[in-house]
Amino acid sequence: MLNIILSIVFALSGAILILLSGIIFRENPRSKINRVTSVMLFFAGTAPILATIYYAVLVPSGREYPIWLYNIFYIWELFFPSFVLFSAIFPVEHKYYKRYYRAFYAAYIPHIVHLLLVMFLADPNAILSKLTITSDFPVLGILLEFVGYFLKYIVMLFGLALEVHVRFFSIINLAYAVIASVFLHQGYRSVVNPRIQRQVKVITYGIRTAVGLYISAYIVPTIFGININPQIKYLAIIIGLLVGPGFIAWAIMRHRFLDIxxxxxxxxxxxxxxxxxxxxxxxxxxxxxxxxxxxxxxxxxxxxxxxxxxxxxxxxxxxxxxxxxxxxxxxxxxxDFKVILEGFSHKVITLLDLDELITEVLRTFNEELLIENAFLAIPSSKGQYSVYSAQSGNIQTSKQDRVLESFLLVRDLPVPRDDIPVPALSPSTRELFHEHDTELLIPLNSTHKLIGYIGLGKKASGLGYNAEDFTIFQVLANQLVIAISNARLYLESLEKQRMEEELALARQIQLQLLPKQLPSHDRFQFSVYSEPSREVGGDFYDFIVMPSEHLAVCIGDASGKGIPAALLIARMQAILHSVTRSQFEVHSKIAHINNVLSSSGMPENYVTFFYGEIDTGMMTFRYCNAGHNYPILLHGDGGCEFLIEGGLLLGAFGGVEYSSNLVQLRPGDLLTCYTDGVTEAMDDDEIEFGEKRLVELLSNNRCLPLDRLQEKVLDSIKDHCRGRPFQDDCTMMMFRVI
Known part of the structure; x- marks a missing residue:
């Protein structure tokens, strides 16, 4: 029974350690810390794996195997020099490693010699039995007999030395463990980032506990000749094998050790x-x-x-x-980056004080994303930028750099330092980048205007930036752009009207999120009308210019009214602008938006949404309808089509699959998108205006100019309501193919 339990525990622990070793190496094989950590975990994993072979294969077989086969187990002791090397470079390179790095690699030599000795001189008796040499020639026989006796004494001497060596070699392992623990403690004290401190603390506790149990169960009894109950010894081994891999896995998955x-x-x-x-x-x-x-x-x-x-x-x-x-x-x-994004979104959308907003942004980059020397540069006055530093907490000024502004204005993604035209920048900008050891710039663009940029130094882990980092930086930047716009709008409104009502402020914030002007194209005409039922409504729309002759159009209706609806719209548009520039298909973009919204855990915050992309070159329109009122497409030949393909509304349920459809556009086609405030407008008898009435009105007046056609629809709705105020927001978006 005990052998079975030991075999399973050893096998599980070894598999986890070797799995961790492979994952860490594969994640970044060019990184020194990844390579060293991978080697350390691999040798640690060989111990339980070889022990599994011993208890599950060798012992049950009942056969006698060569001693050297059992001594292969000593290969795992290469863990100790690997442990010393790991402690010398994590979390920062130790001063002794920088001076004498070759000595740390030479720490493997005693263990390699030890392994060779226990392998090739494992059984002196077997070697002695092969040293009996005879000859038929008397003189030669005497000489060979003398040589045989000499070799036997040499082998016996080596055997005695081997016995002493095996017994006291544990002292070297103990010394290595002590040295590594001291290095880890010194490294922990040199770290200032709280998350890196937690990484070091978790890993240090785990490795120290596992190694301490091994020392107590094996090394100390071996050195001092103490007999320990085998069950206690096995229990210590099992606990050590569970604690060691468990703490390392915890550091990787909970504290993002090695930036996996x-x-x-x-x-x-x-x-x-x-x-x-x-x-x-x-x-x-x-x-x-x-x-x-x-x-x-x-x-x-x-x-x-x-x-x-x-x-x-x-x-x-x-x-x-x-x-x-x-x-x-x-x-x-x-x-979990989703949790970071969720927390960041909730905080920055509600922060209207610019200083608090900047503090939260820099804190997120420094403490949550483990970025050193992060700074945020925002235009403050004509020709000047205010630079907020996470490291010093100070605010400094930098002169405006037209070259840098022009460079960042046409870029949506984070820019590595190697791609920045540093020689062409102004001296003050180059000095700013040098002071903060800048490795990456994140432009903050809003409606073709640069409202600032973020500079990031190296990661606290010392590793490079990867695609996952770029994705989260882009989402954070999009949310920050809206948050800064909101904060600035708030400050401007306070200067103009100190006692302005909260709803009026929220209405202006929402208006800032809507397009300032309609798209202009020689093959299309556009027209929009939007009227909220209160100061702040839940309706919204947008036009987004995309690469490769594509134009995205969308319309939506957020649940609720007032400020909650405005905040939901702000978050929705931040996510929308982030995914629109991706290469995903239309239905995949909608599915991504739904998953992000639904992850908040508040199903009462939902959005009906219609999204489509016009290919102005191929004259096609691919769309996805997420629970929104069916847009009406009147064809030039007199036909009528409802755009219904899509799926459920956004934000209520996660993991929903969506579909899209492709429509061929021809001259004379007219598309009308609207919210439920149009068709559900009621008269005094609570009879709705209705979809059928809207289709007939559009069909009979389809040749009118778009602005006249919208006025015709609105006049008909008002006549139907007989002066009764609209009970819901009323939004219409039209475009006609010329």
């Missing part, structure tokens, strides 16, 4: 879940089989088959259950 990507951390959680379930399954099934044999004897084949069927049925639900627990335990908080 989120998708890799999620895969790691699933892999660990699978390993745990499989190990538990093998242990339970083995014990259950023994119980059946003890009760029913040997003829339990049918019962074993039934047991296997039951186990297969419950395997996947149990796996999903454990995977869910581990995900909630490990991948949350700062480990």
């Amino acid at each position: 990507r989120l998708i890799v951390r999620q895969s790691l959680v699933y892999s660990v879940s699978s390993i745990v379930v499989v190990g538990g399954y093998l242990l339970i099934m083995g014990q259950f089989r023994e119980i059946l044999k003890s009760i029913f004897g040997g003829g339990v084949a049918v019962l074993e088959i039934v047991t296997m069927i039951v186990a297969v049925i419950f395997f996947q639900p149990v796996l999903n259950f454990i995977d869910g627990i581990l995900r909630r335990l490990f991948i949350k908080g700062g480990a």
Whole structure:
């Protein structure tokens, strides 16, 4: 029983350690810390794997194997020099490593020599038995006999030295463990970033605990000749093998140790879940089989088959259950970029004080995203930028740089330092970048105007920026642009009207989010009308110019009214502008927006939304309707079509799949998009204006200019309501193919 438990625990621990080793190396093989950590975990994983082979294969076989085969187990002790090397470069390179880095790699030499000795001189008696040399020639026989005796004494001397060496080599391992612990402690004290401190603390506690248990169970008894109960020794090993990998996995998934990507951390959680379930399954099934044999004897084949069927049925639900627990335990908080984005969005949208907003932005980059030397530059006065630094907390000024502004104005994505025309920049800008050791610039563009930029230094982890970083930076930048616009609008309104009502302010914020002008194109005409039922409504629309002769048009209706609806619209548009520039298909963009909105956990905040992309070159229109009123497409030949393809409304349910449809546009086609305030406008008898009446009105007056056609529709709605005020927001968006 004990051998079975030990084999399973050893196998699980070894598999997790080697899995972690492979993931860390594959994630960034060019990084020194990744390579060293991977090697350290690999050698740590060989110990439980070899122990599994010993307890599961060698012991049950009952055969006698060569001693050198058992001594292969000593290969895992290469973990100790790897541990020293790891502690010398994490979290920062130790001063002794910078001076004598070759000495740290030379720390492997004693263990390599030790491994060779225990492998090739493992059995002196076997070697002695082969040193008996005889000859038929008397003189030569005497000489060979003398040489044989000499070699035997040499081998016996080596055997005695080997026994002493094996007994006291543990002192070297103990010394390595102490040195590594001291280095880790010194590294922890040199770190100032709170998240990196938590990484170091977690890893230090885990490795120290695991190594401490091994020292207590093996090294100390070996050195001082102390006999320990085998069960206590095995218990210490099991705890150490659980604690060591567990703390490292916790640091990777919860505190983003080594900056492992989120998708890799999620895969790691699933892999660990699978390993745990499989190990538990093998242990339970083995014990259950023994119980059946003890009760029913040997003829339990049918019962074993039934047991296997039951186990297969419950395997996947149990796996999903454990995977869910581990995900909630490990991948949350700062480990999940979705949580960071959610928290950032909630804070910055509601922050209208510019100083508080900037403080929150720099805090997010410094503490949540582990970026060193982050700064935010915002135009403050004519010819000047105010530069807010996360490192110093000070505000400095920098002269306006026309070259940098022109460069950033045409870029939407973060720009690495190598792509920045540094020689062409002004001296003050170059000095600013040098002072903050800038590695990346994030432009903050709003309606073809640069409202600032963010400069980022190196990561606290010392690793480079990856695609996952660029994605989150872009989303944060889009939200920040809206937040800065809102904050500035708030400050301007306070200067003009100190006692201005809250709803009026929110209305202006919402208007800032709407397009300032209609698109201009020689093959299309556009017209929009929007009237909220209150100071701030839930209707919104947008036109977004895209690359490759594409134009995105959209209209939506957010749940609620007033400020809550305005904030939901602001968040919706931030996400929309982020995904519009991506290469995803239309239905994939809508699905992404829905997943982000629904992740807030507030299903009462939903949006009906219609989104389409016009290909002005191919004259096509691909759209997706997410629970919105069906737009009406009147064809030039007199036909009528409702654009219904899509899916459910946005924000209520996560993981919804959407579909899109492609429409060929021809001259004379007229598309009318509207919100429910148009068709649900009621008269005194509470009879709605209705979709049918709207279609007839558009068909009979389709040749009118768009602005006249909209006026005709609005006049008809007002006549229908007989002076009764609109009960909901009323928005119409039209475009005609010329």
